[in-house]
Amino acid sequence: MPESPETLDPAEWDAHRAIAHRIVDDAVDYIRDIRSRPVWQDMPTDVRARFRDGVPHDGQPLDEVYRQIATDLLPYPMGNIHPRFWMWYMGASNFTGALGDFLAAIIGSNLGGGDHAAAEIDKQVVGWMKEMVGYPAQASGSLVSGGSMANLIGLSVARNTMSAVDLRELGVSALPAPMRFYGSDQIHSCHRIAVEAMGLGNQALRRVPTDRACLMDICALRDIIAEDRKAGLHPACVIATAGTVNTGAIDDLEAIADLCAAEGLWMHVDGCIGALLAIAPKGCALVRGIARADSIALDPHKWLHAPFEVGCALVRDAEAHLGTFSVTPEYLENAPRGIASGDWLHDFGLQTSRGFRALKVWMALKEHGLTKFGRLVDQDLAHARYLSERVEATPELTLCFPTVINIVCFRYDPGGLSEAALKRLNTEIMVQMQEAGIAAVSDTTVQGRHCMRAAINNHRTIRSDLDLLVEEVLRRGRTLVPEAVAD
16 A cells, blocks of 8 residues: 655644644733843753754654743743843834744745735835835835845945946956945944955955044045045945944935035945934934935834844845846746746845745734834834933933934943943943843943943833833942952
8 A cells, every 4th residue: 555645734733723822822921921021041051951952853742842942942032022122223023023924934935036925015015115215116125134135235236336347247356446335434344244245355345434423524535535546446335324333323324425426426325223213203304315325224123123034125226236136047037927927036136035024024014004113213212312311310320422313322430440440340230130131231342432232122112111221230330349449
């Protein structure tokens, strides 16, 4: 008798249905009760050991698999959905978006191309992103993994468009002169990785000095461009930052756009932190001029709070975007009808296989509406102002840099300590709060000053959370000062 074929579908659908319902019920409770749990906690040794087991050769019932998830994974998250997580600039996710990810996985569509509903939603979400930042409808765009990839896409189009040679065919060795890209000394590290990945090398990225507010010095930028032209180099692109990762500073986008127009340069905006200020009733003025950029990188998993991961690259010149990446082998030719008659979305980036990232964004925007997300952006700005005011009103705390958007750089400074001692003291305060599960902030060093950094990109944060942060910093700082003085 022939052997029965195997499948990954359940043998008992009702049993799986019951477990799936339990998972959803637990997920609702997990989000509902998030405030009652620690922001973060260290994993016990036995939990870590189980994550080091080898690959399972024989399966086990799904309820046993989920039991390990419930005991070994859910209690030990990074913490970024918690209302007191302000460590890295991440966004706090949302339940509807999580349902979108689940449904996207159920559908299982590959968004590389084809004529199907998921592809239409993908294109619609990209259209919404263009609308949010003021781009024309005929501009181009692509959903990607996040900001690093979105910046790489934009800069790749800039490189090819500005190269003056057929770079795709001939490669960077055919460049008549070395290309130069420009960004401030506060630029995100992903740009260095991008220019290296594009074959230009780190030297192709000129770092422009910033002023005391961490804004790109436009006069210095103009001088550096002139210097490079005189040296026989090829100035190609200015990378303006709409929200630096250290302090949230926003470069003068209008001035940079004017300079790029006068110099004949490509203007790219890294807006992964701040581009979506454009949707905020009060905050939109901070990114005036962003729509003049030739390309923009932004992250819906930040201020739209989509579950990780989803970024977006926008390019004003759709033909240039398509021309940078499009390849049509015989097995991906467009058909007159049927599944292969749709757009090939992979032609706008590096991935032929693309997940259905758009659905989680689409569902959340449909449920809540853009107006509400704009209010949430302004709410984060208000929270940052409130924390800054608390810091400035507290003698033992110092606001290290002006708070421009929703990133607050501050430190505990009782006076009389060296910079090195202050760094050790504030690092210890930061780590102690994390280990206690109370609050998560990060730290950084800007213009020689070490500080704690609270990036308030969290729709669950309320003012009392920020009051608790100030109280805990003061309490722990006062306890640690004698040790810091002794050191």
